[in-house]
Amino acid sequence: MESNSEPGWTLPTPPPLPAGYDKHHIVFLEAVHLPLATLPFEYTIDAYQRTQAHEVAERIKPATIVISNVIDVKPSDMDNAPHLQLLAIMATGMGWVDKEYCARRGVTVVNAPSANIDAVSEHFLALYFASRKRLGAVDNSVKTSDEWRQTFSLTKKVWPEGPPLGVKQETLGIVGYGALGQNIEALTKALGFREVLIADRKGAAKVRDGRVSFQEVLTRSTTIVIVCPREPDTINLVDEQEFGLMRKEALLINIARGGIVNEAALAKALKEHVIFGAATDVLDTEPGGPGTTPLLPDMSKGEEPVPNLIVTSHVAWFSGSTIANLQKINCDAMTAFVEGRMYDPRARACVAVHDGKIWK
Numbered sequence: 001m002e003s004n005s006e007p008g009w010t011l012p013t014p015p016p017l018p019a020g021y022d023k024h025h026i027v028f029l030e031a032v033h034l035p036l037a038t039l040p041f042e043y044t045i046d047a048y049q050r051t052q053a054h055e056v057a058e059r060i061k062p063a064t065i066v067i068s069n070v071i072d073v074k075p076s077d078m079d080n081a082p083h084l085q086l087l088a089i090m091a092t093g094m095g096w097v098d099k100e101y102c103a104r105r106g107v108t109v110v111n112a113p114s115a116n117i118d119a120v121s122e123h124f125l126a127l128y129f130a131s132r133k134r135l136g137a138v139d140n141s142v143k144t145s146d147e148w149r150q151t152f153s154l155t156k157k158v159w160p161e162g163p164p165l166g167v168k169q170e171t172l173g174i175v176g177y178g179a180l181g182q183n184i185e186a187l188t189k190a191l192g193f194r195e196v197l198i199a200d201r202k203g204a205a206k207v208r209d210g211r212v213s214f215q216e217v218l219t220r221s222t223t224i225v226i227v228c229p230r231e232p233d234t235i236n237l238v239d240e241q242e243f244g245l246m247r248k249e250a251l252l253i254n255i256a257r258g259g260i261v262n263e264a265a266l267a268k269a270l271k272e273h274v275i276f277g278a279a280t281d282v283l284d285t286e287p288g289g290p291g292t293t294p295l296l297p298d299m300s301k302g303e304e305p306v307p308n309l310i311v312t313s314h315v316a317w318f319s320g321s322t323i324a325n326l327q328k329i330n331c332d333a334m335t336a337f338v339e340g341r342m343y344d345p346r347a348r349a350c351v352a353v354h355d356g357k358i359w360k
Contacts, residue, residue, distance in 0.1 A: 012340040018064060018083040024338060025083075027063035029056065029071055034090070036067070037327035041338045060084065065334060070286065070314070075101040086337050090330045091317070092116055093257055094352060095230035102353045108342065109353035110333040114179045115325035116317035120255055121183045123316035124225055125191075127253050127279035131310055132165060132223075134158050134277070161276075165222055165249060171195040173221030175214070175237070176228030176256060184225060197221060202237060218245040223253065230257035238262065243269040250275040255316050258284040267294040267306045277308035281316040288313075 023042040029051040051059060051071055057080040060066050065086040066073060075098050078084055089111040102109050137158050141147055148154055170193045174181045177198050185196050197220060200211040207213050228234055239262040252275060254261050263284055269275050283293055290298040295311060297303030329350060336347035342354045351359045
């Protein structure tokens with residue numbers, strides 16, 4: 001076969017359709033989040049606004065292509081889809097994907113890397129300032145009580161431990177140094193953060209150049225941001241022991257995935273004022289609400305709220321530019337698969353699994 005100048009690249013060879021199919025059949029599991037782009041190949045589609053975990057297996061049964069955003073598509077689900085060829089993740093995060101299963105099964109997996117970098121970085125800044133300035137507590141007090149008029153100042157109520165840190169006093173610890181971590185580093189340096197520390201892997205025997213040990217990041221940082229993938233070795237990466245290493249003025253922000261920070265340990269650390277505060281855009285179980293996590297007690301049952309905590313509903317990614325990026329990357333990746341161009345250098349960044357091999 002004729003070769004392109006790029007090593008390992010060959011002329012496109014579209015994968016054959018399964019017997020009985022004259023075009024691809026797409027099952028889109030979560031259309032509620034964003035619409036598909038116009039796809040330049042023939043297909044049929046079942047589009048569901050929302051899909052619950054117990055509905056996945058039955059819904060994907062006829063699919064040759066499955067599109068997911070945040071819902072897990074497990075091996076047991078894919079076992080029910082004998083014609084499945086492509087799992088297209090319309091998101092950057094894909095820690096839930098069983099890549100080894102997909103490689104053995106011959107299912108190609110693509111995602112949308114770096115589609116949301118700007119939006120998520122901006123959400124980090126929003127959570128940082130709102131948390132450090134305790135804007136929620138101030139806003140709630142002004143709107144629901146007469147305390148400001150009675151005391152003339154809410155500062156002692158909102159910050160009983162003293163004034164909050166300013167950016168020039170902050171040491172930022174970044175856990176996860178991909179494109180998102182690097183962008184946050186640039187933004188915080190531009191804002192004037194005193195120092196930025198890049199954490200090495202937890203338990204690393206040798207600290208790489210330009211990195212700081214995970215433990216040292218915890219002990220030195222005044223703000224810590226979690227931006228690493230959710231993988232088996234990052235589940236409960238930050239647990240009760242790690243909170244015990246943090247400074248009293250530490251602020252923890254998780255914009256990665258639920259499960260990386262142990263939620264019960266975080267709730268305990270906040271209730272006992274071990275750290276200054278926390279903010280998270282992600283939960284271990286989503287969607288979440290009162291009673292679904294230690295971070296969200298059910299106050300209708302008399303449970304006490306977790307103090308100094310901001311929770312947003314996995315919306316850090318949401319912006320016009322992110323939607324446009326996700327649609328384009330998803331469209332380009334699926335089209336490259338259908339046309340047999342997975343080895344094209346322009347498509348490689350999206351490919352996680354192909355030809356029975358794990359690419360990333």
